[in-house]
Amino acid sequence: MDLATVIDQVYAAPLEEFTGLRDDLAKQARSGGDRELAKTIKSLRKPTTSAWLVNRWARANREDVDQLLELAELLAQAHRTLSADDLRTLSRQRTRLINSLTRAVVASSPGAVSAATGNEVGQILTGALTDQALAQRLRTGTVTQAVAASGFGTLDLGAGAEVISLAARQRMAKPGTPKEGRPAQPPANRADEARPGPDAEAQARAEAAERERAEREAEEARRAARNQARELAETAASAVAEARAAVSATEQALLRAESDLQAAQERLAEAQAALESAEATHTALTAQRDRRRESLAVAEQAQADAERTLDDLTGVDDLT
Secondary structure: OOHHHHHHHHHHOOHHHHHHHHHHHHHHHHHOOOHHHHHHHHOOOOOOHHHHHHHHHHHHOHHHHHHHHHHHHHHHHHHHHOOHHHHHHHHHHHHHHHHHHHHHHHHOOOOOOOHHHHHHHHHHHHHOOOOHHHHHHHHHOOOOOOOOOOOOOOOOOHHHHHOOOHHHHHHHOOOOOOEOOEOOOOOOOHHHHHOOOHHHHHHHHHHHHHHHHHHHHHHHHHHHHHHHHHHHHHHHHHHHHHHHHHHHHHHHHHHHHHHHHHHHHHHHHHHHHHHHHHHHHHHHHHHHHHHHHHHHHHHHHHHHHHHHHHHHHHHHHHHO
16 A cells, blocks of 8 residues: 555545545554554545545546646747736636636535536636645645635636536436426336436536537637647747847857957066066166176276376376
8 A cells, every 4th residue: 555546546436425535544554564654544535525536526527627727838938938918818718717717616416516616616726826835736626625816817707706516406306396486296117217208318418518618618728728829839939039149149259258368368468477587687787787897996096096006106207
């Protein structure tokens, strides 16, 4: 026994069997020695009626669920990148799809559905557009309760909130129960009892018409979503192409700038080398000049000394 299998089993069960099945599986896990699994199973929350209806519908209509969640992704993208006009278009599409799917969920119910429950169904579907955790529960058919929709405004369920399964009303009606204020008439015989009367046939036709309408509206919403997704994909592809071209142009400009920088650095290095060479030459010549000045001073002093000596000797000769 593993948790994933247990979760799938209990949330796929009829609503009235949920608690008993969950507790039985928890006991089995405890008897098998896995007390942690038993505790986790025991903590599984029983879904509300609206959540159970959504789970039941989601498990049988995977494509519709995928379509709804694809629209959620488009709406999230629209809020990040698209214009107000695109967002309004998607919002109108969202309203049509939610209304259509709500009617489909309610029409698939095996029992009567109240207006409040129908509204909760719409809340769950709308909430899945903005709540990733709820979207994942919807995808796996394990929703437990309705949530308040946020982010995309209020939902108008229209007539879909009060749709009641006509087939369920047939199953709930007992033989001999008065209808529309008329006294009940006992069946003449078993053949008459088994044969559907005019009311039952009308109800069956009405139910079929309701299902066809819900399916038609859902298909129209899916088609609109596909068209919108295609347009968004084309717009995104164009934006990507433009962005790639801009990146390429920037990279080329960067390469040119790097080349210019390298050339300038090379010229700077050459100039630096020339500067260092000139400074070295200047230093050497300065030292040479200083040495030669010293030599000149020594020579000048020697010359002066020699001239004084010569003058002295010349004076002596004159005296003699």
